[in-house]
Amino acid sequence: MKLEWNETQELLRKTARGFFARECPPSRAKAIEQTEAGYAPDLWRKMAALGWLSLPFAERDGGSDGVFMDVIALMEEMGRAAFSSPYLSTVVLCGHLLSAAGTPAQRKLLSSIAKGERIAALAIVESDGSYAAEDVHLSAKAADDGFVLSGTKLFVMDGQVADTLIVVARTRSGGNPDSGLSLFLVDATAPGVARTRLNSMGGEGEAEVAFENVRVGRDALLGELDGGWPLVEKALRRGELALCAYAAGGAQRALEMAVEYAKQRVQFGRPIGSFQAIQHKVADMVTDVDNSRFLAYYAAWKLDSGQPCALEIAQAKAYMSDAYRRVTREAAQIFAGIGFVDNHDIQLYWRRAKACEVLFGDADYHLERVAETLEL
16 A cells, blocks of 8 residues: 555646645635636636646546546645635536446537536535435436426535536435436526525535426436436545545645744744644644545545445545544634634635535534444
8 A cells, every 4th residue: 555646646736736826825715705606717727728627537538547546636735725616516526427427428528528618516415405315306207208307406516607417316216215316417507497606604606406397308317217326426425535635735724824823923922832732732733634634545545446445435524524624723723813804814714624524414424424334
């Protein structure tokens, strides 16, 4: 087992860090989250030009034939910059689903994604706010020439700007709730689709998407009829893991900011970093950052090695959900009053931490997944 970056990944990390430092300082990150789109189209196009939007796609689909550790490397640098973009929804989640289950015609969307011409979003969560199969109620009823979708999805990441939606719908009722679920590719501007931007504390772009008798053809079915849930689970595991890397990068930056301030801020004639209370806070933060990072690395290594890794991903997400919040909370306390001012950078990371905490389920949800994996 080798948890280290290869030469290509080191170059990717170095390039990404320089790119985000130049193109998206904290002031730009704050400005981006205030826009209606919730992302910067100019930076999205630049990322496409750098080949980052095609990292995990197969070469046959216009991709780079990369491994998931490549995505981890990039996501960590995005988190370090508190960068908002549709990368997680479009490339990681929808990109995986299209790669894994798409027909040759459907996989052509991957080329458009790689060029920065198309944004995709996965619509799964409904009124219960749950990622469980039994809480998917939006229906897709067979029609003469396809299917009719009816229902509402909530908290759809980047749903307000998506060109294509991958909708998780129930096509058969009764029996095991994991069965009877199918995936459909839906044009986000199709008749009957209504999108409403949702405000969020973390600044991420989310939307409520309502489907009122939306008609799609049979060629819109992604994967097998009634067999969509296993595909969704695999996509969600990748999303959780990529999010863990994003959080690790953000936590690392929050730690660095707090350490720098503790060395400079003088109280009672000495830097506050010389006081034991501050030192212990920083020591706890370092531990949280390193544990978060290496839990994510280990899970990604197992994923790339083709080994079962559901347990490791659940562990990483459960730990990260609390750790990123703890790190940013301690950093804010080290900054004291100034850390709670809106224009201070640490509040940007604190809000990102709160968003990461609940996305794909909070710590309790993933601790239950750990227990289930251990057959408890």
